[in-house]
Every structure is written in structure tokens, then in C-alpha cells.
Amino acid sequence: MDAFTQLDFFDTEDQYSEEECMVRDAVRSWVGDRFLPVIAEHFENGTFPSDLIPELAELGVFGPTVPAEYGGAGLNNVSYGLICQELERGDSGLRSFVSVQGSLVMFPILAFGSEEQKSEWLPRLACAEVIGCFGLTEPDFGSNPGGMLTTARRDGDDWILNGRKMWITNGTVSQVAIVWARAEEGIRGFVVPTDLPGFSAPEQKHKWSLRASITSELVLEDVRVPDSMRLPDAVGLKAPLKCLSSARFGIAWGGLGAAYACFDEALSYSKQRIVFDKPLAGFQLAQKKLVDMATEITKGQLLALRLGRLKDEGKVTPNQISMAKRNNVHMALEVARTCRDMLGANGISLEYQVGRHMLNLESVITYEGTHDIHTLAVGHGLTDLPAYR
Amino acid sequence: MNIIACIKRVPTTDAEVRFKADASGLETEGLPYMISFYDEIALEQAVLTKEALGGEVTALSLGPASGSKEIRECLAKGADKAVILTDDEWMSSDCRATAKRLAAAIGELDAQLVFMGRVATDRDNAAVGPMCATYLGWACVSGVIEMECGEDKGTAKVETENGIETVEFSLPAVITCNKGLNTPRYAGLKGIMAAKKKPLEEQAPAEADGQAVLSTVSAPPARPEGRIVGTGAEAVPALIDALRNEAQVL
Ligand SMILES: Cc1cc2nc3c(=O)[nH]c(=O)nc-3n(C[C@H](O)[C@H](O)[C@H](O)COP(=O)(O)OP(=O)(O)OC[C@H]3O[C@@H](n4cnc5c(N)ncnc54)[C@H](O)[C@@H]3O)c2cc1C
Numbered sequence: 001m002d003a004f005t006q007l008d009f010f011d012t013e014d015q016y017s018e019e020e021c022m023v024r025d026a027v028r029s030w031v032g033d034r035f036l037p038v039i040a041e042h043f044e045n046g047t048f049p050s051d052l053i054p055e056l057a058e059l060g061v062f063g064p065t066v067p068a069e070y071g072g073a074g075l076n077n078v079s080y081g082l083i084c085q086e087l088e089r090g091d092s093g094l095r096s097f098v099s100v101q102g103s104l105v106m107f108p109i110l111a112f113g114s115e116e117q118k119s120e121w122l123p124r125l126a127c128a129e130v131i132g133c134f135g136l137t138e139p140d141f142g143s144n145p146g147g148m149l150t151t152a153r154r155d156g157d158d159w160i161l162n163g164r165k166m167w168i169t170n171g172t173v174s175q176v177a178i179v180w181a182r183a184e185e186g187i188r189g190f191v192v193p194t195d196l197p198g199f200s201a202p203e204q205k206h207k208w209s210l211r212a213s214i215t216s217e218l219v220l221e222d223v224r225v226p227d228s229m230r231l232p233d234a235v236g237l238k239a240p241l242k243c244l245s246s247a248r249f250g251i252a253w254g255g256l257g258a259a260y261a262c263f264d265e266a267l268s269y270s271k272q273r274i275v276f277d278k279p280l281a282g283f284q285l286a287q288k289k290l291v292d293m294a295t296e297i298t299k300g301q302l303l304a305l306r307l308g309r310l311k312d313e314g315k316v317t318p319n320q321i322s323m324a325k326r327n328n329v330h331m332a333l334e335v336a337r338t339c340r341d342m343l344g345a346n347g348i349s350l351e352y353q354v355g356r357h358m359l360n361l362e363s364v365i366t367y368e369g370t371h372d373i374h375t376l377a378v379g380h381g382l383t384d385l386p387a388y389r
Numbered sequence: 390m391n392i393i394a395c396i397k398r399v400p401t402t403d404a405e406v407r408f409k410a411d412a413s414g415l416e417t418e419g420l421p422y423m424i425s426f427y428d429e430i431a432l433e434q435a436v437l438t439k440e441a442l443g444g445e446v447t448a449l450s451l452g453p454a455s456g457s458k459e460i461r462e463c464l465a466k467g468a469d470k471a472v473i474l475t476d477d478e479w480m481s482s483d484c485r486a487t488a489k490r491l492a493a494a495i496g497e498l499d500a501q502l503v504f505m506g507r508v509a510t511d512r513d514n515a516a517v518g519p520m521c522a523t524y525l526g527w528a529c530v531s532g533v534i535e536m537e538c539g540e541d542k543g544t545a546k547v548e549t550e551n552g553i554e555t556v557e558f559s560l561p562a563v564i565t566c567n568k569g570l571n572t573p574r575y576a577g578l579k580g581i582m583a584a585k586k587k588p589l590e591e592q593a594p595a596e597a598d599g600q601a602v603l604s605t606v607s608a609p610p611a612r613p614e615g616r617i618v619g620t621g622a623e624a625v626p627a628l629i630d631a632l633r634n635e636a637q638v639l
Binding site (some may be wrong): 003005017019021022023025026029030058059060064072075076079083254299 | 403465576581
């Protein structure tokens with residue numbers, strides 16, 4: 001495989017601090033040295049390279065923005081974005097693993113948890129001694145999680161959880177699950193150890209996307225949890241939506257990473273591939289594709305950078321995150337499809353990256369709010385007229 | 390123990406090299422840099438030695454003040470402090486001048502053990518380490534692939550054409566590190582954050598004029614293009630013919 005060159009048409013390098021560049025480069029070299037050599041085989045086998053989890057923890061990618069007292073690195077949000085970008089340059093499954101652990105498990109405990117919950121779970125999640133998952137989606141409620149059927153019923157000092165969650169990343173391999181359920185008072189979140197009686201998490205097989213990521217069902221049958229496992233500050237649907245905002249922020253950057261990988265591969269391939277006696281990249285049709293992709297990637301890059309700076313200044317809005325997730329993941333999927341096409345038959349081989357990224361991005365465009373749901377969110381913001389129903 | 394890792398910032402191995410218009414040297418504008426490959430090994434060995442024996446690791450570099458990113462990376466990977474001997478002419482400085490200036494700084498840092506790369510990946514001289522040891526009057530082992538070190542002496546293995554030599558050395562010493570000595574660690578994100586708070590000092594280097602000064606650079610002559618004589622077994626006679634009669638290597 002040729003060395004990776006990241007497109008940077010608008011010279012954004014000097015827009016990042018030395019520290020941010022170091023973070024990016026550290027994750028980039030790890031992905032290049034340790035992850036890319038093994039990903040195709042894991043994708044083909046439908047497995048996550050779990051032997052690399054300790055190395056990821058050592059690198060510090062789990063909850064990197066979490067304060068040092070809870071085991072995080074205390075990095076800024078742009079650094080977190082760059083980490084997601086570099087991980088997804090490897091594979092969306094890798095970035096998903098890290099998004100879930102950081103934004104969907106550590107974040108809610110940090111934002112809504114009690115002091116005991118924070119000190120019990122965060123350091124162990126940061127060093128990956130414990131893997132976590134986030135259960136919001138249900139078989140009948142994805143885009144509209146407010147309709148969830150999973151229930152939390154009060155029983156003395158305990159709660160009894162009942163219901164089914166679907167499409168839960170890392171469910172089968174988790175020791176702890178953040179479970180969202182409907183109580184009489186409204187939607188509440190629980191930090192549930194997965195070894196409690198009544199809890200099971202069978203793996204969902206036969207996926208052709210995000211094959212190197214474990215996806216599971218969560219089945220809760222009369223799972224009894226003490227009130228100390230409820231997230232005290234998570235009140236209503238707003239709480240899980242805040243977690244999703246944090247994860248989506250990372251996904252907006254992740255999309256860029258996948259697009260960089262595909263573009264880099266297609267650019268060098270098309271310069272080397274001879275068709276009708278000259279390099280493919282020397283034809284106008286191919287150049288138009290390359291130029292369109294480079295332009296869209298560059299726009300996405302500027303969008304992510306500005307989004308990150310806004311978040312670090314504490315000014316970002318959920319709609320800005322929606323726009324960036326929507327744009328960058330769609331952009332990445334289009335880029336992956338075009339690159340796949342430019343590689344001809346090789347484009348469908350797992351010896352190249354483009355096909356794998358293309359398949360993965362079909363999940364990424366659906367999870368964390370589908371493309372259309374983000375359209376409705378931004379539309380709502382622009383017009384003040386909700387069009388969800 | 391005070392331990393030093395000497396670090397050179399070099400153009401990345403896949404950097405596209407261009408020359409200045411007047412051919413006086415490399416065009417450095419926009420050139421991407423990295424820590425020289427063998428210096429990464431030197432840094433790792435310095436940190437491993439500190440972890441085993443205690444003490445402090447200083448990353449020492451002769452280079453431009455703007456080269457702080459690579460030096461901060463050393464702090465993120467376990468060095469405790471860093472000193473940049475700022476010199477904007479670092480790229481054209483000869484081995485003797487570089488060694489003399491490093492030796493002066495090493496003397497001031499009161500070190501007992503200095504690790505360097507066997508060779509820098511840009512100039513390929515493999516000279517600065519031994520020259521530096523000569524200036525200091527210290528023991529020197531170059532091209533080390535395995536080593537053990539105590540408070541006042543150590544042993545090191547060096548690969549030579551005749552086999553592997555085991556060398557005993559006394560401290561203070563300069564060790565130049567070869568591939569295989571260790572596997573350099575990644576800069577962890579916590580290390581990167583910690584590096585922000587570690588001291589990075591810039592100093593003017595000691596006076597030392599170069600005796601060999603780079604005057605011009607030019608590209609190597611273009612190699613003739615390769616030729617495919619055919620594919621599969623049928624191509625073998627043509628290949629043998631070309632190797633015997635054109636290339637005259639058979
Ligand atoms: C690989 C993978 C991993 C996942 N991991 C997790 C996880 O860890 N945790 C978790 O909780 N969930 C997870 N999900 C679930 C994911 O978030 C949901 O699939 C997603 O929210 C969409 O829900 P749905 O599949 O029920 O689709 P639906 O909501 O049924 O949507 C189907 C289609 O209808 C469209 N649509 C829906 N509502 C409207 C509307 N009002 N107007 C117009 N169009 C509409 C959608 O855009 C979509 O095109 C994961 C999904 C996948 C594929």
C-alpha cells in the first residue's frame with residue numbers, strides 16, 4: 001500500500017495547533033502501522049480486532065476529552081474530531097467502537113451521572129478494562145426514539161427494566177450498557193452491568209456493512225437495578241439526544257477520514273492505471289470526478305474545522321452538528337461510491353479500501369440520525385416549522 | 390542518571406524533494422518533517438533506560454526554532470525536557486560542526502549516557518555519534534542492536550559483517566542505535582497533553598565553523614525506464630538474453 005497523503009487543498013494545516021497536529025499524527029501512525037494491515041481480514045470475517053483494544057487505550061482514544069481526574073486526556077474537541085477522522089480513515093467500525101465508548105457511554109456518565117457513577121466507571125472505561133454500549137434504538141422506534149417501548153417500573157428502591165433494543169454497537173462484548181427506558185415520569189437512563197439476571201445481548205449477524213464492528217440486540221427481561229444505577233441528571237429525551245450530539249460531532253469528522261482514504265487511493269490508482277494507452281487520471285472524465293471530490297472534501301474539511309472551533313468556544317448548536325454530520329457523511333458516501341467506480345473491478349476487492357468504506361458508510365448515513373432526519377432537524381431550525389410528522 | 394537522546398528533524402521519507410532555484414540546497418518551504426527513524430529508536434532507548442535506572446531524559450536537537458513539533462513529540466513519548474540548539478543553517482552544517490556543538494551542550498547537561506541514531510535518514514553520514522564521543526572523550530558503541538546498562542558500565546551487541554559482536558563499555562558513553570534495538574512507542578494522547586507542561590528550552594549553540602560546506606545540489610541522473618520483456622514462462626528466454634547481453638550481469 002502506498003503511503004497515505006491527506007488532501008489539504010486549502011492549506012488548513014496551519015489552522016491546527018501543534019498539539020492538535022501531534023494528536024492527529026499519533027493516531028494516524030497507529031492506524032497505518034497497526035490497524036490497516038489487519039482490517040480487511042476482520043471485515044471479511046465479521047470480527048472486530050479486539051486484540052488491539054489495549055493499544056487503543058494506551059494511545060488514549062477512549063474519552064479523550066474527559067478530564068484527567070476520571071482517566072481521560074482532557075483534550076479539546078478539535079482534537080477529538082481529528083481522532084475520529086484518523087480512526088475512520090482506517091475503518092468506520094473502528095471509529096464506531098471509539099465513538100460509542102467515549103461519546104455514548106463515558107459522556108452520559110460524565111454529564112448525567114452521580115459522583116459515585118463517575119468514579120466507578122469512567123477510569124475503567126478510559127483504559128478499556130470495561131467496554132460499554134448505548135441502547136436507545138428499538139425494533140419499532142429508530143428515528144423516533146421518543147416512542148420507545150422499553151419500560152422502567154419502580155419497585156421499592158429498585159427499578160425493573162423490560163424491553164428490547166436493536167442495532168446496538170458492541171452490545172455483545174460490553175460489560176456495561178447505558179439503557180434508555182420509559183418510566184412513569186418520562187424517559188430515564190440507567191447504567192446497567194450486563195451480567196445482571198435477565199439481561200442478554202445476542203449478536204446480529206449477516207451484515208454487509210460495518211462488518212468489523214459488533215452489532216447486537218439487547219434483551220431486558222425483568223432486569224432489577226437499584227436506583228443508584230439510574231443517571232440522576234438524565235431527565236427526558238433531551239438526555240440521550242445530547243449524547244448523540246456529542247457522537248455526531250465526531251462522525252462529521254469521521255466522514256472526512258473515510259473520504260480522505262478513498263480519495264487518496266483513487267487518485268494514486270488513477271495515475272498508475274493505464275487505460276487506452278495512458279493513465280486513467282489523464283482523461284477529462286476522470287479529472288472531473290477527482291476535482292468534484294476534492295472540492296466536496298475540502299468544503300467538508302472547512303465545515304468540520306469551524307464546527308470544532310465553535311464547540312471548543314462553547315457556542316455550537318445541535319443544528320450545526322446536524323448539518324455537518326449530514327453533509328460530511330453524505331459527501332463521504334458519494335466520494336466512496338465514485339472512487340469505487342474509478343477502481344473498476346479492483347474497487348470491489350477487499351485488497352483495496354474503497355469498497356469497504358463505501359459499504360460502511362451506508363450504516364453511518366443511517367445511524368446517529370438518518371440523513372433525512374438531519375434534513376428535518378436543520379429544516380426545523382431554519383423555518384421554525386417542525387416537519388417530522 | 391542524566392540521559393540524553395539526540396534528535397534530528399529530517400524531511401519525511403516520502404516527502405517530494407525540490408531544490409532551491411539557485412541549487413544551493415533543498416527547498417524547505419512546505420517540506421514535511423519527522424524525527425529521523427534511528428533517532429526514534431534512540432529516544433525510546435533513553436526512555437527505557439530511565440524507566441529501568443531512574444533519572445531524567447533530555448531530548449537534544451540542533452535545528453531550527455520552528456522545529457518544535459518534532460521535539461515536543463519527544464516530550465510526549467517520555468523525555469522530561471528538551472533543548473533545541475537553534476540553528477537555521479542546520480541542514481548544511483557538516484558532521485564535525487554538528488558533533489562539536491552537541492558535545493558542548495552534552496557537557497553542560499552533565500549527562501552520563503547519550504543515545505543517538507546510527508545514522509540520520511537525510512544525510513546518511515553515520516558520523517556525528519562517534520565524532521561527538523571523540524570530542525567528549527567518552528566510550529562509544531555504534532550500531533547497537535541489543536544492550537543492557539547499569540550505573541557505571543554496560544554491554545551492547547553490534548551487528549558486523551563477521552557476525553554479532555558483544556562489547557562492554559564504561560560510562561559515560563555515547564551509544565548509536567540501530568534498527569531492532571527496540572520498538573518506539575506511540576505518543577499517547579495523555580503524553581501529548583503532559584508534554585505541554587514540560588520545559589522546552591532554546592539555546593544558541595556553541596561556535597563551530599563547518600569545514601565542509603555544501604555548495605550546490607543536483608538531482609541524480611534519471612534512470613532509464615524499465616522494460617517488460619513479456620509475461621509467464623515464454624518470457625524467460627528473452628529475459629535471459631537481456632540479462633546476458635544487454636545488462637551483462639549473467
Ligand atoms: C451498524 C449500526 C449500528 C448502530 N448502533 C446503534 C447503537 O449503538 N445504539 C443505538 O441506540 N442505535 C444504533 N443504531 C440504530 C440507528 O441509530 C437507527 O438505525 C437509526 O436511528 C434509524 O432508525 P431505523 O433503523 O429504525 O430507521 P427508521 O426510523 O425506520 O427510518 C427508515 C427511513 O425512514 C426515514 N424517516 C424516518 N422518519 C421520517 C420522517 N419523519 N420523515 C421522513 N423520513 C423519515 C428515515 O430517514 C429512513 O430513511 C445502529 C444502526 C446501525 C445500522
